[in-house]
Amino acid sequence: MIFNNEETISKGTEYKFKCMPIDPNDPFRGKYITLSYEVENTEYDQTIGEEYFSDQVLYGTVDVGPDGFAIITHLYTSESDISEDYIAVRIVYVAQDHLKIDVPLDRFYMEEALAQPAEKLVQSQRRDTSIQVYALVSLLRGNPVLTDVYVDGDPIAEYVRLNQDSKN
Amino acid sequence: MSLKIDIEELINAQVISQSTADDIASYYKSKEASSSGRLLVIFAVLGAILIGSGIILILAHNWDQMPRFLKTIIAFLPLIVGQVLCGYTLSRKSDSKAWREGSSVFLILTIGACIALVSQIYNLPGDLRGFIRGWMILALPIVYIMYSRMGSVLYVMASIQFAILTFGGHDFLGDAAWYSLLIGAVIPFYYHLTKERPVSNAVNFLHWLVPISILFGVGILAHYNEGFMGVTYMSLLGLFYMIGHRDSIQNKGISSSGYLIIGALGTIGLLLVFSFDGFWEWNYSHGTNDDSKTLYAMISAIIISLLAFAGLIYHDRQGTLDNLTPVMPVFLVFIALFVLGKYQPGLSQILINFVILAIAIFTIKSGVKHDHLGILNYGLIIITALLICRFFDTDLTFVLRGVLFIVVGVAFFVVNNIILKRRRAQ
Numbered sequence: 001m002i003f004n005n006e007e008t009i010s011k012g013t014e015y016k017f018k019c020m021p022i023d024p025n026d027p028f029r030g031k032y033i034t035l036s037y038e039v040e041n042t043e044y045d046q047t048i049g050e051e052y053f054s055d056q057v058l059y060g061t062v063d064v065g066p067d068g069f070a071i072i073t074h075l076y077t078s079e080s081d082i083s084e085d086y087i088a089v090r091i092v093y094v095a096q097d098h099l100k101i102d103v104p105l106d107r108f109y110m111e112e113a114l115a116q117p118a119e120k121l122v123q124s125q126r127r128d129t130s131i132q133v134y135a136l137v138s139l140l141r142g143n144p145v146l147t148d149v150y151v152d153g154d155p156i157a158e159y160v161r162l163n164q165d166s167k168n
Numbered sequence: 169m170s171l172k173i174d175i176e177e178l179i180n181a182q183v184i185s186q187s188t189a190d191d192i193a194s195y196y197k198s199k200e201a202s203s204s205g206r207l208l209v210i211f212a213v214l215g216a217i218l219i220g221s222g223i224i225l226i227l228a229h230n231w232d233q234m235p236r237f238l239k240t241i242i243a244f245l246p247l248i249v250g251q252v253l254c255g256y257t258l259s260r261k262s263d264s265k266a267w268r269e270g271s272s273v274f275l276i277l278t279i280g281a282c283i284a285l286v287s288q289i290y291n292l293p294g295d296l297r298g299f300i301r302g303w304m305i306l307a308l309p310i311v312y313i314m315y316s317r318m319g320s321v322l323y324v325m326a327s328i329q330f331a332i333l334t335f336g337g338h339d340f341l342g343d344a345a346w347y348s349l350l351i352g353a354v355i356p357f358y359y360h361l362t363k364e365r366p367v368s369n370a371v372n373f374l375h376w377l378v379p380i381s382i383l384f385g386v387g388i389l390a391h392y393n394e395g396f397m398g399v400t401y402m403s404l405l406g407l408f409y410m411i412g413h414r415d416s417i418q419n420k421g422i423s424s425s426g427y428l429i430i431g432a433l434g435t436i437g438l439l440l441v442f443s444f445d446g447f448w449e450w451n452y453s454h455g456t457n458d459d460s461k462t463l464y465a466m467i468s469a470i471i472i473s474l475l476a477f478a479g480l481i482y483h484d485r486q487g488t489l490d491n492l493t494p495v496m497p498v499f500l501v502f503i504a505l506f507v508l509g510k511y512q513p514g515l516s517q518i519l520i521n522f523v524i525l526a527i528a529i530f531t532i533k534s535g536v537k538h539d540h541l542g543i544l545n546y547g548l549i550i551i552t553a554l555l556i557c558r559f560f561d562t563d564l565t566f567v568l569r570g571v572l573f574i575v576v577g578v579a580f581f582v583v584n585n586i587i588l589k590r591r592r593a594q
């Protein structure tokens with residue numbers, strides 16, 4: 001698993017997934033921020049003839065949208081026929097004519113002193129649409145590795161420290 | 169020191185001979201040695217737990233300043249140290265309980281630390297349930313290889329956590345299968361431990377933790393299937409009660425009476441819950457329909473009931489009913505009332521109240537017969553609990569309720585007084 005992840009980081013393609021962080025805690029594994037992605041807010045069309053159900057795993061092909069951020073172009077039920085970069089996602093619910101999905105890369109671990117300020121800072125600047133928050137994900141053969149989260153072009157930890165320094 | 173003086177005094181008074189005095193002295197010396205050995209084991213285990221917990225807490229701080237390769241190396245360091253310690257214990261200190269328990273507990277905790285750190289480094293998704301499951305799978309071989317009693321205690325505690333985390337999950341069948349595999353894997357070790365050291369701290373802990381774990385584990389199937397769980401739990405509690413009544417476990421103190429106490433209190437508690445009419449209405453509106461998911465709950469109810477029935481046959485293998493107590497066949501009565509309750513819930517509810525009253529009366533009678541104040545008062549407490557429950561949901565007048573409480577209160581005084589007078593007379 002470690003070798004696969006290292007290979008993905010060194011040889012995979014990087015994609016920027018637009019996201020918004022929330023700050024919970026894991027007693028064993030430390031402080032992290034939960035990420036929710038813009039691609040999860042999109043309604044995806046169902047393929048005619050396919051059957052879908054909640055919690056089903058699908059494989060979404062990933063491409064770069066016109067704004068430079070990652071989009072999911074199509075959802076497949078099997079990964080065997082996919083030649084482009086793709087990511088495994090989970091169906092959250094199946095509506096009459098569309099699907100809502102969940103991207104599994106929902107955790108980014110941070111130093112505990114920075115996680116909560118990170119969440120508050122980003123939430124407070126939500127209305128400023130010029131500030132972009134995105135997760136940098138490396139993809140290789142369907143294996144995604146979340147390497148960092150960026151706010152306004154800076155890694156989130158750096159962004160929080162800079163804001164804390166400017167307030168002091 | 170005082171023992172030495174007492175022994176000298178007894179020798180001088182020619183109460184005991186010198187050889188008897190030497191035997192007494194060497195007996196007490198060996199007791200001291202075993203108790204100090206036990207103390208060493210306890211401190212070794214405590215030390216290992218503290219060190220392991222400290223490492224986990226430090227790791228939870230998030231070392232985002234270091235490069236990834238260094239973090240990965242550091243993630244495996246405690247694990248390697250733990251494995252070296254266990255290897256050293258097996259090769260050089262295999263007779264030392266302190267080394268066995270300390271090194272195995274340390275290694276088990278470092279496994280969790282390693283998984284946690286790697287998850288942090290690569291921001292791996294995954295819930296706490298999967299983390300606990302992976303930790304347990306990797307810890308299990310250590311329990312057997314190191315013959316670690318505390319390791320098995322930690323393992324069963326983790327199984328309780330795993331069962332709780334699965335509640336409400338979508339894949340309840342997969343979770344139930346995993347739970348069964350995980351708890352089943354440690355049962356042979358537990359069984360061997362009860363044979364080898366039936367009276368020990370670890371076995372006493374396990375006598376409490378294993379039934380608690382199984383109670384939570386059975387609850388995994390409760391999702392969407394609450395309807396049949398009454399039967400499942402009543403049979404399971406009856407089975408625990410019967411296990412607690414086995415000669416190998418019985419009469420070895422409260423610390424080893426987990427099965428008995430959980431079975432007895434759980435049975436009465438569940439009966440009291442089913443003594444409310446609202447519960448019968450709720451029970452049959454949840455899960456007891458043609459939904460295929462109910463099938464799994466029904467199968468678990470049947471299997472556990474059959475096991476409990478086998479336990480009943482075992483206890484009455486002489487066919488005289490002398491070895492049976494009032495609580496043992498309650499699950500059979502409950503199954504009958506449960507089926508009746510689908511058609512006549514009101515009647516089942518009333519009969520449940522009579523069952524509780526009957527258990528209370530038999531318990532009081534048993535307490536008087538065996539001259540045991542604890543059992544006698546337990547019977548009176550059951551009646552009190554029944555009265556309190558009926559206080560809330562019946563239309564009895566306040567006067568009648570007051571009279572009933574006074575009667576039970578007087579019974580407490582009178583019956584206890586009779587027993588104490590009888591003891592003084594003897």
